[in-house]
Amino acid sequence: MMAGILWLLLAVMGGLAVLPLFASGYIISFTIQIFMWIALAGSWNLISGFTGYVSFGHVAFFGVGAYTGALLVTQAGWHWLPASLAGCVPAAALALLIGYPCLRLKGPYFAIAMLGLNEVVRALVSYFESFTGGGSGISLPPILSIAPVYYAMGGAAVAVTLLTYRIITSRFGLRLLSIREDEIAAETMGINTSLMKLYAFLLSALFPGIVGGLYAWYSSYIEPLGVFPLLTTITMIIMCLFGGKGTVLGPVLGAVLLSVFQELVWARFLFVHQAIFGALIVAVVLLMPRGIMGVLQERYRLPRTV
Amino acid sequence: MRRAFVLALAGMSVSLLVLEWGAGPTWGQEPIKIGASISLTGTYAKPGKYTQEGYLLCEKEINDKGGLLGRKVRYIIYDDKSDPLTAIKLYEKLITEDNVEHVMGPYSSPVTNAASTVSEKYQKVMMASLAATTSIWERGFKYLFMTISPAEVYLEGLVELAAERGLKTIAVMNEDTLFAKAAAKGAIELAKKRGMQVVFHEAYPKGTTDFSALLIKIKSLNPDVITGGTYFDDAVATTRQMKELDVNPRMYGVTVGGDLPEFYQLLGKTAEYVYGSSQWEENLLYPGIKEFVAAYEKMWNHEPAYHSAAGYGACRLLAEAIKRANSLDSEKIR
Numbered sequence: 001m002m003a004g005i006l007w008l009l010l011a012v013m014g015g016l017a018v019l020p021l022f023a024s025g026y027i028i029s030f031t032i033q034i035f036m037w038i039a040l041a042g043s044w045n046l047i048s049g050f051t052g053y054v055s056f057g058h059v060a061f062f063g064v065g066a067y068t069g070a071l072l073v074t075q076a077g078w079h080w081l082p083a084s085l086a087g088c089v090p091a092a093a094l095a096l097l098i099g100y101p102c103l104r105l106k107g108p109y110f111a112i113a114m115l116g117l118n119e120v121v122r123a124l125v126s127y128f129e130s131f132t133g134g135g136s137g138i139s140l141p142p143i144l145s146i147a148p149v150y151y152a153m154g155g156a157a158v159a160v161t162l163l164t165y166r167i168i169t170s171r172f173g174l175r176l177l178s179i180r181e182d183e184i185a186a187e188t189m190g191i192n193t194s195l196m197k198l199y200a201f202l203l204s205a206l207f208p209g210i211v212g213g214l215y216a217w218y219s220s221y222i223e224p225l226g227v228f229p230l231l232t233t234i235t236m237i238i239m240c241l242f243g244g245k246g247t248v249l250g251p252v253l254g255a256v257l258l259s260v261f262q263e264l265v266w267a268r269f270l271f272v273h274q275a276i277f278g279a280l281i282v283a284v285v286l287l288m289p290r291g292i293m294g295v296l297q298e299r300y301r302l303p304r305t306v
Numbered sequence: 307m308r309r310a311f312v313l314a315l316a317g318m319s320v321s322l323l324v325l326e327w328g329a330g331p332t333w334g335q336e337p338i339k340i341g342a343s344i345s346l347t348g349t350y351a352k353p354g355k356y357t358q359e360g361y362l363l364c365e366k367e368i369n370d371k372g373g374l375l376g377r378k379v380r381y382i383i384y385d386d387k388s389d390p391l392t393a394i395k396l397y398e399k400l401i402t403e404d405n406v407e408h409v410m411g412p413y414s415s416p417v418t419n420a421a422s423t424v425s426e427k428y429q430k431v432m433m434a435s436l437a438a439t440t441s442i443w444e445r446g447f448k449y450l451f452m453t454i455s456p457a458e459v460y461l462e463g464l465v466e467l468a469a470e471r472g473l474k475t476i477a478v479m480n481e482d483t484l485f486a487k488a489a490a491k492g493a494i495e496l497a498k499k500r501g502m503q504v505v506f507h508e509a510y511p512k513g514t515t516d517f518s519a520l521l522i523k524i525k526s527l528n529p530d531v532i533t534g535g536t537y538f539d540d541a542v543a544t545t546r547q548m549k550e551l552d553v554n555p556r557m558y559g560v561t562v563g564g565d566l567p568e569f570y571q572l573l574g575k576t577a578e579y580v581y582g583s584s585q586w587e588e589n590l591l592y593p594g595i596k597e598f599v600a601a602y603e604k605m606w607n608h609e610p611a612y613h614s615a616a617g618y619g620a621c622r623l624l625a626e627a628i629k630r631a632n633s634l635d636s637e638k639i640r
Binding site: 225 | 385390391394395399401403416419420423424426427428442445447481482483484486487488509511512513
């Protein structure tokens with residue numbers, strides 16, 4: 001069974017690798033956005049899916065990465081790829097700053113703090129106008145070919161998924177899961193829960209930073225409202241829950257299925273698509289609370305590490 | 307129970323599918339396709355809808371007069387949810403999948419700024435009908451055209467009028483986004499040039515609904531003129547809250563908002579004595595305006611706003627350019 005899934009994944013990835021050679025710009029652009037959501041939902045999964053600490057402000061790392069990338073390209077004249085990769089540095093620093101005090105608290109405090117964090121970062125970006133352009137945003141040079149962004153974004157999606165697999169098959173992953181199930185019991189077993197949570201949080205902040213930088217390059221224009229919307233965090237959460245939290249392929253499935261669904265439905269039914277989308281999410285949460293992967297794992301006796 | 311639920315959901319989807327497909331228009335062979343994405347949902351939905359109606363009226367008129375270069379014109383319009391990321395995807399779709407000849411701009415400056423990079427990449431002409439911020443045009447794009455006057459002069463009329471009447475102090479507020487900021491900046495510069503004193507300038511984030519703190523600050527300064535770089539929702543909210551807080555300047559004007567018929571419908575008497583700034587009004591005496599208004603009201607059953615006129619005008623402009631170039635080639639149209 002595992003071998004079958006592995007072959008399937010390799011075939012899909014092979015197909016995606018040659019896609020830009022023949023597909024239209026629209027298909028490539030659409031796939032880039034799916035890759036973006038895979039990376040973002042997968043990152044959210046690392047902290048919230050594994051430890052149960054819900055982050056309502058994950059888009060803050062995305063936005064910080066976007067601004068870092070955009071500023072490095074426009075002000076320092078960097079190439080877009082290293083500029084995007086550099087986005088993970090301030091994102092991780094921010095995660096350390098907020099995670100160190102807040103992850104020691106139990107209960108909903110972390111979720112609330114993250115919600116506030118996003119607003120604070122956005123306000124700061126708007127305020128330091130001379131540096132960030134404030135509400136006018138930053139225009140980047142237009143891109144002439146989106147294929148390089150496609151591969152970079154695809155790379156980020158694959159990297160997040162591999163990292164999740166690496167974690168779920170490690171002792172570190174088991175420790176995180178034990179925190180989710182019962183934090184006090186985990187502590188009693190000698191797990192340094194604060195430290196483990198902080199590690200998971202740092203890892204989950206890295207890729208949104210990088211993806212943010214890639215987004216800035218891809219969209220060629222960023223503004224505070226465009227890169228710090230609460231909606232982006234909510235989309236990450238929904239995709240992850242839909243696919244199955246705490247699994248490797250859950251965020252991937254969630255991102256792909258929901259993106260495709262939205263694209264098909266929304267183009268045809270402008271005003272009812274949100275209602276249909278909402279009905280779908282309610283149906284999934286009621287009928288399969290552990291997400292698609294949860295159902296598949298139960299029915300086909302798949303290992304926990306899929 | 308579960309099955310019934312799924313069936314109901316499926317039934318609903320199917321019936322909707324049939325409805326939408328049945329309504330599609332049928333056309334002769336090979337029309338000239340022109341694409342656009344417009345904010346039909348989301349924050350810019352109101353002015354976005356006027357723009358779309360302008361485009362569609364223009365499409366109808368061109369076709370009634372026998373089309374363009376002997377071919378019918380067909381608009382393909384999608385909804386971008388007022389979201390730049392969606393707009394990028396849609397313009398890729400329009401150009402690479404729907405094979406449109408040229409594109410019209412979306413609504414608002416931020417969306418246009420993102421979307422125009424796509425049309426530029428494919429060297430398609432984009433008639434940006436409703437993006438007024440000059441910085442978009444400072445990016446050096448070759449295939450992008452602007453049809454309305456720049457944001458910086460939106461409040462020019464108001465400030466000039468105030469200066470002529472000898473009003474001395476002005477307070478400026480604006481939404482912290484591309485267009486509104488540029489409009490406020492233009493107003494401040496002009497006010498200073500005309501010897502007025504700018505006593506207050508503050509920006510508020512998009513989506514703000516409570517302006518009382520801002521307005522109380524302004525009230526304490528008691529300026530002669532209050533003006534705002536606004537979109538529709540914030541213009542309505544500030545106007546209403548000024549009334550509630552009894553803020554009474556000698557003059558008060560906004561950018562987008564005061565120019566839409568809905569502004570008056572929502573606010574009633576409160577909307578009186580508010581200066582709006584418009585790119586176009588139906589009582590201007592340009593040729594063709596009466597016909598445009600009549601045709602518009604006949605087609606949509608309500609009066610046009612300047613966004614409709616801008617959309618319509620940009621579309622006619624593109625048609626004229628195509629006619630004069632006698633070709634659909636981007637280079638020739640430019």
